[in-house]
Amino acid sequence: MAEAHEAVAFQFTVGAEGVSVNLSYDVFKALIYSGCRSWKRRCRRTLKSLHNTIYPGHPLRGIAWCGLIYTLYIKDHDPSYHIIDWIDKHIFRRYFSKQNSQMLACVVFGTGTYFILIQIRQSILKLLFSYHGWMYQEHGKPMGLGQKVWGGLVKLFIGRNPSLYSYQSVLPQLPLPSLDDTLRRYLRTVRPLYSDAEYHQMEILADEFRRTIGRKLQRFLWLKWLISSNYVSDWWEKFVYLRGRSAIMVNSNFYGLDAAYIRPTTVQSARAANIVRATMQYRVRLDHEDIAPLMVQNMIPLCSSQYERQYNTVRVPGKEADIIVHHSDSQHVAVYHKGRWFKIYVFYQGQLLEPSELQMQFDEILRDPVEPAYGEEHLAALTAGERPLWAEAREKYFSTGINRASLEGIEKAAFVLILDEEEFAIGTLSADSSFMSNKQQSENFDKYAHASLHGKGYDRWFDKSFNFIISKDAVAGINVEHSWADAPVSGHMVEYVLKEDIAHLGYDDIGNTRGVPRFTPPKPVKLKWAISEDCNELIERSLAQAKKIFSDVDLHVYIQDIYGKGFMKKCKLSPDAYIQMALQLAHYRDSGRFNLTYEASMTRLFRDGRTETVRSCSIESSEWVKAMEDPSVSKAERIRLLRRACDYHQEQYRDAMTGKGIDRHLFCLYVLSKYFNMESPFLQRVLHEPWKLSTSQTAASYDEKHLKRLMAENPDLVKKYGISEKRNLAPCGGGFGPVASDGYGVSYVIASETLIFFHVSSNRSSPETDSKRFGEHICQAMKDMRDLFETEA
Template structure:
C-alpha cells in the first residue's frame, strides 16, 4: 500500500499534567510505571511526605496499578496456554492422572522410567508416597509436552503446504489436497486464542536466485523495448554469476536464524529510516460507513467509537479475538495486533523508532487547538459511553484558549522527521512539555474533535473528496501523525481513521474499524435525541488540559514544519470515485476473480490515461508465514498488456478479447498466489540490496531494480466483518437492525480508505468492494504533475468498467 512510496528511491542514509510539579512528583509521574508508582505514593504518604496529588488521582493510580497487575497475570496465563496449544492444561492434568492411576495398578506405562526417577532422585528428598507421585507427575508432564511438540511439528509441516492456494476457491479436488485438509482438521485443535498458532506458522521461504531473476525479467518484458530488455538481461545474468550468489548465501544465513528474513529490514529501512514527512507519504486513512449516519452529535459519536475501541483492545489483551483463518482452515499471523494500541512512532535524526507501552488508561483529545488527557477508567471499570460523553462535552464547552504554540504543535509530526527529532530533543525532554508530550505519546490512541462537517452517502460527488482529504491530512496541525492511529470525528458526527503505517498493515486497522463501527451502531447505539444511551454510574475524573511552555525558537520550528506540511498536502489531488452500476456479484457470475477483474480494469484505465504501460504495484499479504507483512504483485504483465491492446484494437473480435481477459485474470491470480506463498520478487531483491549496502558492494542491477518508479500503486481494502458476530448483534438488537435496515454486512459497508500519491507523476489507487454492487475507488496523485489528474483517471475507470461489462455480457 503506502509502503511503495518509500520502496522507490530507497536510500540508507499522568497525574496532574500541565500544573507546576514538585520534583518528587515529576520524577514519579515521568519515569516510574503505574503499579510501582502506586506503591511509592503509599509509602510516601505513610511517612508524611507530600507528593502534591489529589485524592481522586491517587485512587485512579491505585486502580490503574491493580488493572496492570491483572493484565500481566492474564497475559502470562495466555502465554502458557499458547505454548502448549493445540494441547490444553486440563488434558495435561488428565494425562498425568492417568499415568499415576496406571502406576498404582502395577501397570507401568514408562517402561521403568518412573521407578528410576523415584529411586534415584525423588526418594532422596521425599517420603515414599510423595516421591512416587512426583515421579509420575514428572514423567506424565514430560511425555505430554513431547506429544504436544510432535503435534505442533506436524501442524507446522501441514501449514507449509500451499497447493490448496492454486485450486478453485473453497474447493478441494484430488486425493492429496483432500488428505491434507483432513489431517489439518485432525491436528488443528479447537478454541484457539489470538496467538495460539504463532509457534506453528512456517517460516517465510527464501526463493532461489535463479527463480527470482527469471520472474523479474518476465514482469518487465512488456515495459521495455528490445534494446532495453537485452540490457536488463545482461545486467541480471552478470549479477547472478558474480555478487548475486554471495549475497544469496548471506541472506540464507539470515533466513536460517530469523523468524522472517524480510520484516525487520522492511520496517527499519522502508519505514523508520525515511526522513520525508509521514503525513500523506506513509500514513493512510479509513472512512465511515457508507449507508448509515446514526447521529449528528459529535461527542456522542466519539464516546461510542472510543468505548468500542477500548472494548476491542480488551479482547486483544485477553486474546479473546480469534485468529483470522483462510477458508476456516489456515491461520494468518497475528503478530501485527500486538502494537495496535498504546504505540507511538518517535522521531530520530537518522531513524525513527516504534515505542509500545504495555498498557494505557487514557486517550489524548484535540479540540480547537488544545490538547486534553481523558481518563477511560474509574475504579478499575471502563467508562460507559454516556460517562465518556460527559467528559467530551466538557472539552467542547471549555473556552480556554490554546497556550502559545499549542494550536499548531502537532504540525511537528507532519513535517520532515529530522526537524521534529531536533525540536523534540531540544524542547520536549524536560519540564512541563515532557509531561504533556508523554500524555499524548502514552495514550491508547488519539481522538480529534474536528471543527468541520462532512456529508456522506452513496452518490458520487465532490463531498467525498473533501472528506477523504480531511482524514488523510486535515490541516496538518490538527492531527497527531505519530500515534498508531487516530479517530477523527467531525462536528456532525462523521468518523474517520488516520493510521501510522510502520507498526502494521491496513487489514489490521480495518478489522478494528469494522468492529468499532458495528459496535457503535448495533450495540451501544443512541437515544432519540442522538445522545449516548444509559445513565452515568458515577462522576468520572474530569479531562485534564495539557499545559505547554513553547519558547520562540520552538514555535519557529513548529511553523517551519507546518509550512512544509502545508505545501505537501496542498499538492495532493485526491478523488473518490463511486462505482454502483455493478460489483463482485457480476464478476463472480462471469467466473472471474473480483480482484483480478478490477486490476485489469485499472490497467486499461491507466493505459488510456497515460498512453503507455507502467510498472504497477499491488500489495498482497504474506501472513501465512510467521511475522509476515506484504509482498508485491506486479499487475502489469505480458498477458494484461495483450488484453489491454486488444480492447482498443477494432480488428480483434469480442470473443478473442474475452479469451485474453480470462488469460490475464488467471495469470494475475497465479501471481497473487505466488506472492502469498513466499514466491514473490520484490522483497527478495530488496533484502539482497540491503545486504549489498551492508557489504559496500555496488550492483548496477539492484540499483536499477530498486529505483524503478511505481507509476501505478494499488491496494484492495479487505472487508473483514465477522459474520458470526454480526449475526449475534442482529439477534441481540433486532430493533436496531430493523431501524437501520441491517440484515447482513452490506448495510455496514465502509467507504474504504486510501493513501497519498506514490510517484510524483503517478497514481495511488485503493479500492474496496463494499457490497455486491458497490465499489469505492480512492485515487490520489499530485496537482503539480502535468500528466496526472485523479478525476480524469476516475472517469477512465468508469468507462472501462462499462466496457468490460458490455464485453462480458455480450459473451
C-alpha cells in the first residue's frame, strides 16, 4: 500500500510460459477515488455556479415561486394575463396531457419571471454598490438621511448567507476617470517634488498631452472600459508582472512571517504537518466556497476573483512573456529538503490526511539519507534568475522524459513546502517587554525576513503561487509569487492557517501533532531527475544571477512597541494616515528632500479590482514635515498641519479605493500610446518617475471581537499561550524588495494596539540608502509625533 502511487496499474509480459498479467489494485482504488472526487467537484462547482448566478435569489425560492404561480393558476387566478395559456397551447399541449402541459407552462412562466425579478434585484444591488458616499462620511458624525436610506436599501436587497463568489456578478465596473481630473490631480501631487521651473515645465507637458493625443487615447480607453469587466487588471497583470524579464525573486515576490507572540512547538515535522493540514482545509473551504466574502461595514462586498488561483497555480516562463497556469485540482504537495525534491499525497482514499499521518511522511523525509541527484540541489535557482534563461532551460531540458514528469510534480502541486535546514531562532516577543529587548530581537527578525524573501536563491520554487517555509526550529514563513493576486488574499489564508494550527489542531506536551494515525499513509515520492552538464551550467548561471540580486538586499525589521494604533485613535487620527506621515518625516530626514511615494490601495470594491496608488507625498504632508523641522513653529501649529495632512491623505485613499485614482489611468493611457505608436513626453516622464519610497500596509484581522470569540471557544489557549488582546495570533506581517535601486520598500502591519512591525528594504549598493538607518528615522519620527500629543492624549 505504501508504494501504491509509484506502481503501475496494469502490466503484462509475454514469455515462454505465455502472457503474464499483473494488476495493482491499490492504484485502481486510488484512481477510482480520484475519479469520484473529481466528479463530485465538478457537480459541486456547477451547482455553486448556478447558485451564484441567481444570488441573492435561491433555487428553493424559485421552486416555491413556480409552485405559487401554479396554485394561483389552477384556482382560476391567472397571474400571467394569459401568457401561461399561450405557452400551454403553442408549446406543450401537442405533446402532453392538459394537466401536465398546464403545469409545465406554469413552470416556464414562473422560472422566467423569477429570473427577471432576480435580474432586477441584482441591478438594484449593482446600483447601490456603485454609491461610495459612505466612505467620505466623517468619522463620529451621524449619517444623513440619504445615507440611512441607502444603507436600509442595501440591507433589504443584499441577501443572506453568501458564498465566496456570490456577489461577483453584482459588483460594479471600475469607473474611468475623466482625463482633465486625472491630469489636475496628478499635477497637484508632484508640486512638492519640483522647483517652480520644473513644475512649470510639467504643466506645459500635461497641457500639450491634453491638447494632442490625450483625448484620442481617452476615447480608445473608454471603448476598452465599455467591453471589459475591469479596464485595468488584464493589462496590469500582463505588462507589470508577466512581461517582466528580470528575476521575480526580490523584484516581485513578497514574504510573510509567523505569529509574533506564540511558538507552539519546536518540532519541525509537527509544525509542517499542522501547517499543511490547515492550508489544505482552507483549500477545501475555497473549493466549497464556504468562505464568506470580505465585507466593508458588513454591507459592501469586496471582489473575490483573486482567490480562484491561490492553489494549484504556477507561473510558467516564456522568452517574451510568462503565463499563469492554474490546474483545477491537485492531491499532493511538493516538498524540498536538503537539496531533494519530494511529493507527498495529502489525500488517501478520498480523505484529507490528519496531522499525525502527515507528520509520519515529513519524519520520513527528514530521516531519508539519499543524496540529491546531480543538479537537483540548485535546480530551483532557475526560478530565481532572469526569465529568458529559465524559459530556455525549460524548453531544452524539461519538456520531455523524466525531467518533465518530475517538473510537473512541482508545478502541479497544491503548493510548495520547504523544510529548511536553518534555525530562525526568533523566539517570541513579550507584550510587556522593554523596547531594548525587542530591538535586539529585530536582528534575528532580519535574518528570518531574508530567509523568507529569498533564502539561498535555490531553496524556494519562486514560480509557485506560494511556498510555506518551516525552519529547523519550527518557525513558519511564506514566500508568495505576486502576479496571481495581491498580498491581502494570501494574508487572509495565512491568518486562517495560523489560527487553525495553534487554536484548533494544536500539539501534545512534547510538541508533536495530536491524534493517532488511522493507517500508514503513502510514502513520500522522491522526484527523479536526469540533468545534463549543459543543463547544470544554466542552473549555475541562474544561481549566480540570483546571488547577485539577494546579496544586494538590505532588509531590516523595525519593531515599534513604544505605542500603536490605540494612541493614534485617542489622537482622533487614522492609524494608516498617521504612519504614512511618520514615513514622510523619516524619509525627509533620511534623504534631505521630498520624493515620490507609493502606497498601495485596493480597488476590490469593483469587479476584478486589484490595486491603485495613493501618492502619500502631498502639499499638505510636505508643509507639516517642514514645520516639524522648523523649531520656530509651535506645537499647536504642528498638530493643526498634521491633522490637515492626515485628512488629505484619507481623502486620497478614499479616491483611490472608489476608482478616482491617478496612476492606473495614466498607465492604461501609456499602454495605448505604445499600441498606436504615439510618443508622449508627458507619459514617458510620468511612467519613468522612480518611486523612491514604496509602501504598503498589511492588514491584520484579529481585532478585539475576533479575539474574544477565539478565547471563548478555546479557554485553554489563554492558559497555555497567554493569548489576550495584547498577545494575539496576528502575524508579524511581511515585506518586499525596493522598487527603486536607490529607494526604500516599506511594509508595515499593526499587529496589536501597542505593536507595529515595519519591514524596510533597500539595496546595499546604493550609497543613498541604509535600511537600519531608515528604521531609526522611523523610530524617531514616531517618538516626535507622540510628543506632539502627549498632553492632549
